[in-house]
Amino acid sequence: MIVSLSKISAQTTPSSTSDSVMVTVFLKHIQDSPVDSIQMRAMTQQFYERIEESHARVVSWYVAMGVGQILTLKFPAKDLRMVNNIFEKGAWGSFHTEFYPTYDFAPIWPQMLEKEKALKKNK
Known part of the structure; x- marks a missing residue:
């Protein structure tokens, strides 16, 4: 049995009528500044409060040693400009941002695993 990748892709793409988007943001530490001063500047610029008051939901927020912070936000697509503004006003100067x-690939992964096993079995 041969399974085409285009069929895999078409079958596993999540369909949703939601207009929400997710964005993962790398807040890279400016390494010539101590972490306390980085955090103080972000707090002075009300970065954490701006996120809390926005329509964005924090999906995850981790610290990666040697990198900085990695956060994923989910929000209505119409609020993209507002979310961008949060980072421009609250994080710039404290972090380099990407x-x-x-x-979310988690719901798709089991399907891909099953298709991979089928491919292996039919080799």
């Missing part, structure tokens, strides 16, 4: 569109 943004990545994100989606």
Whole structure:
């Protein structure tokens, strides 16, 4: 049995009528500043409060040693400008920022695993 990758892709793409988007943000520490001063500047700029007051939901927020913080936000697509503004006003100067569109692969992974096993079995 041969399974085409285009069929796998079409069958496993989550369909949703939701207009929400997820963005993963790398908040890279400015390494010539101690972490206390980085956090103080972010707090002075009300970064954490701006996120709390926004329509964005924090999906995850981790610290990665040697990198900084990695946070994933989910929010209505119409609020993209507002979320961008949170980082411009609250995080810039404290962190170097990188943004990545994100989606939840966890529900798709079991399907891909089963298809992979089928491919292996039919080799």
